[in-house]
Amino acid sequence: MSISSFKIANKLITGEGATSRIPEELERLQVKNPLIITDKILVKVGTVAKVTDLLEGVNFDIFDGVLPEPEFSIAEDCAKVFIKGEHDGVIAIGGGSAIDIAKAVSVFSNYEGSGEEIVGTDLVPAKGAPIIAVPTTAGTGSEVTNISILSDKKAQLKKGVVSDFLLPDVAIVSPEMTISMPPSVTAASGIDALVHAIEAYISINRSPITDALALHAMKLIAVHLPKAYTNPNNIHSREMMATASLMAGMAFGNAGVGAVHALAYPLGGRYSIAHGISNALLLPYVMEWNKISCLERFRDIAEALGIQTGHLSDMEAADQAVNRMRDLCKAVRIPDGLRSFDIPEDALEEMAEDASQIDRLLKNNPRVLTKQDIFEIYKEAY
Ligand SMILES: NC(=O)c1ccc[n+]([C@@H]2O[C@H](COP(=O)([O-])OP(=O)(O)OC[C@H]3O[C@@H](n4cnc5c(N)ncnc54)[C@H](O)[C@@H]3O)[C@@H](O)[C@H]2O)c1
Ligand SMILES: [Fe+2]
Known part of the structure; x- marks a missing residue:
């Protein structure tokens, strides 16, 4: 180690x-x-x-x-x-x-x-x-x-x-x-915390300490985000979400975040899209890209998100983890598709150029991305 x-x-x-x-x-x-x-x-x-x-x-x-x-x-x-x-x-x-x-x-x-x-x-x-x-x-x-x-x-x-x-x-x-957070902010910030946990868990700079924090944060968020979203006054779920966010912060503050955040930055920088939403828009597509680089880690993520993986192959478990993320984002009403935010399709190339410069984050990602790869992911997420 x-x-x-x-x-x-x-x-x-x-x-x-x-x-x-x-x-x-x-x-x-x-x-x-x-x-x-x-x-x-x-x-x-x-x-x-x-x-x-x-x-x-x-x-x-x-x-x-x-x-x-x-x-x-x-x-x-x-x-x-x-x-x-x-x-x-x-x-x-x-x-x-x-x-x-x-x-x-x-x-x-x-x-x-x-x-x-x-x-x-x-x-x-x-x-x-x-x-x-x-x-x-x-x-x-x-x-x-x-x-x-x-x-x-x-x-x-x-x-x-x-x-x-x-x-x-x-x-x-x-x-x-x-408690006073409206559901839209609960959703966006809650997905941000989940992305922190997932990216820290697959970061090449992870450690057993950040792994433990990240996995537990995922478990808490999978259960409590829908509850805090649907009942803002549920103080227990609010507490579990606040704790999960803290744990995910401790995880990514040390292991780093990766390509989801790097690709999300130009959405915030150019189009002022809220940070959590930018992450959510890219998360399933970047997970799809990353999964074959660390399938066994994706199996752990699937389990933390509440999926029974015993009968599944690593690839099937990883696919289910990605699908679970899509379902969760949908359940908390996060729109899908960069086009829903009036991002012109001809901006994707410049966005890919900007994202490819964010080496501070991309260097943590388990799978290497070229500028062309980033452009392809933006196109899929469009
Ligand atoms: N420093 C870090 O480690 C780190 C990590 C991730 C993100 N960020 C940055 O944090 C920013 C996003 O922060 P955020 O997602 O927490 O949202 P935010 O602080 O931008 O708040 C979003 C909106 O929600 C409102 N709001 C916040 N709490 C509320 C509450 N309890 N009741 C009612 N309204 C409330 C705010 O007034 C604001 O209008 C981005 O700039 C992002 O890049 C920093
Ligand atoms: Fe973040």
């Missing part, structure tokens, strides 16, 4: 009511004037108040300017608010978008260069202000990863800042923070 390292947020606090620990965590981290980073919807639906109500006696401000698939400019604007308000820590309350902005703001609290200079791996020079991440989707797993993904609208690309200085100091995963 080759050497592997494992890194996550410094501390995880999970379970219903976990947010009640925020005041003591602020004290432990010696944060006296936090900036809450969130979006207007989460303020409006009362999810942010679930935290601010707990902050009696704490001096804090709220930045609610995060937008989905956020651009670098939002991180820069938020960093100005952070510096002007002399804040000393960030509390992200939101999905991956708010958490990723909070990670970038933490960097900017201790770095004067441009966002562009830190795109890539290990280019952040130093740890910034403490980060407390409170996810409201289940989800990206961003609360435990060392990545911030931001959109560069001009280049029509999504770019990753990857550095262990981005690992949150505390991840607070509390299912009641996800």
Whole structure:
């Protein structure tokens, strides 16, 4: 077995009511004037108040300017608010978008260069202000990863800042923070978590630790995503989804994700399609491509998704895993086909060019892809 390292947020606090620990965590981290980073919807639906109500006696401000698939400019604007308000820590309350902005703001609290200079791996020079991440989707797993993904609208690309200085100091995963998610967000973010687990499980950088996390996350999501989707108030299923998302985040934060994410990035970067939907649109087609490179792993995935594989050959089990994913995406009403999103067919070639450059992710994929292979997959997914 080759050497592997494992890194996550410094501390995880999970379970219903976990947010009640925020005041003591602020004290432990010696944060006296936090900036809450969130979006207007989460303020409006009362999810942010679930935290601010707990902050009696704490001096804090709220930045609610995060937008989905956020651009670098939002991180820069938020960093100005952070510096002007002399804040000393960030509390992200939101999905991956708010958490990723909070990670970038933490960097900017201790770095004067441009966002562009830190795109890539290990280019952040130093740890910034403490980060407390409170996810409201289940989800990206961003609360435990060392990545911030931001959109560069001009280049029509999504770019990753990857550095262990981005690992949150505390991840607070509390299912009641996800109750207000509408079914469409439950579906998209839940499929994202499932893709994290599947891609981590077949990644060439996997380890026995990431395998265990990924497999259990798949099992939980297969059972609880349909339940949380059909009954948003089912707190048990919300808790299982939040836990699965966390576990999938720990898995992919170390094993990496692969071709589904690489091919999904141009959909987000060029057409602002939500991250979870972009992944879902490509997942069955990339699974189809990958399956012969690791059939026995696909058998495990089929079992984790609830398929009895005893009587099946590896190939049959792998086919059933792919079909189960199609059925699950359909059940949670994720549209099929890139054409449903008004992507012009003649853009596929440029998208393939963009995706083929995302070596950071493609290098984890179990089967090698050329630009032509990517183009063919886009055509099938069209
Ligand atoms: N850093 C990482 O490790 C990582 C991993 C995967 C994805 N991402 C990034 O995360 C972003 C996507 O994050 P996301 O899928 O969590 O969605 P999101 O944060 O973009 O939120 C999507 C929408 O759902 C709303 N929403 C979120 N939680 C809600 C709640 N509890 N109640 C009501 N509305 C709610 C938001 O207001 C927003 O309008 C993308 O930019 C993606 O690239 C990051
Ligand atoms: Fe993702």
